[in-house]
Amino acid sequence: MTDAPELLLAHHLKTLRLLTFLREHDKQARICAAEGVDHVRYLARLTELELIDRERRMVERRIKSAKFPAVKSLDSFDFKAIPSLNKMMVLELARCEWIERQENVIALGPSGIGKTHVALGLGLAACQKGLPVAFVTAAALVSERLPAGAGSIIWRNVIPGTA
Template sequence: MDNKQQLIDICKELRLPSMRRMVLDETSFQDSEQAFEILLKVLLQEKKDRFIRAKQSRIRAANFPQKKLLDELILDYLPEQAQQKLPQLKLLDFIKEGQNVILTGSPGTGKSHIAVGLGMEACLAGYRVFFATVPSLINQLKEHRSERTLRSFELKFEKYDLVIIDELGYISFDKEGAELLFSHLSLRAGRKSTIITSNLSFLKWQDIFHDPVLTAALTDRLTHKSHVVNMVGPSFRMRETEEWMKGNAEKMVAQN
């Protein structure tokens, strides 16, 4: 492909109609071939910069509490089922298929890290991501309801490629919160992907929703064609703390 055709294509991709018309009209340039070569270099750099800015913008918009990467995980520390399923989840095919990922198990086993790591991968791959803890999301929903902007929030919420809901089960909530959470997660069921982390098994979700019918309906919708990952195991954070303490003790012994 010659420089002129590449310029035409990249002007179209970057939405630069005036520049594209000038390229098509070669009389706009005295030495067209040299001008095309210089302009192509400039626009290729602009395309690269836009791509980087777009990734950074998606990560900022997702509102992650921390920027955790999957590569930072020590796989051997993860529960067995997480070790088995993580390579498949990292491909992000579950987002293309509109499937959910539910990580349930003991505190400190890497649930939130995996959820944020998958969210970061999704942002880098061009997907729009929304992150919130359960208490934060319920507070947002209640505020939107009181300000009569709930419908506007719903329209945005159901269009995200991936929604990550962290810490289900750590804090109980009232009936209004349960109903709001149920209705918004139902908006996405079967169409868009949601990742949920919880320290509770499905049998105990009723303890926080306080409604067996609503709990059964939500569990059924979330688990349909979803990836359920058992995260029961020893604390990831506790192992890191023990290793850190061991390392410090060895340093003190060496110094003495």
């Protein structure tokens, strides 16, 4: 014989797309019962787990959608290797307020100094803040936007990405 309330709960949670709730409710119920936690705290734990998991999945979707060639954070960037790079400015850019102000960031410099790593780090920071990101190298942008015989291009609101 099946447990009708359990099946009904599973059905409702699937319908509402509360997948973490569905996966964790029984485990959390046992933990809360052992700890003497009331039903409100039990529900609060489940909803917190659901929210954390949803945010994680949304960040993962934004990262996938950005089409980064690699996922790199600013935490792994060696600022000491490029002393001329203003670390505080880069960390300020990682707050992503420039995106909300609809400003652009352009990284210029010779090959191998970390422009792409910084761009990837800024893009990852934007994804984590809930902003949509499209990673495009300057070379790809030029070849995509420049029709044969065109003399000029205007770029607006390009999310981080350099050659």
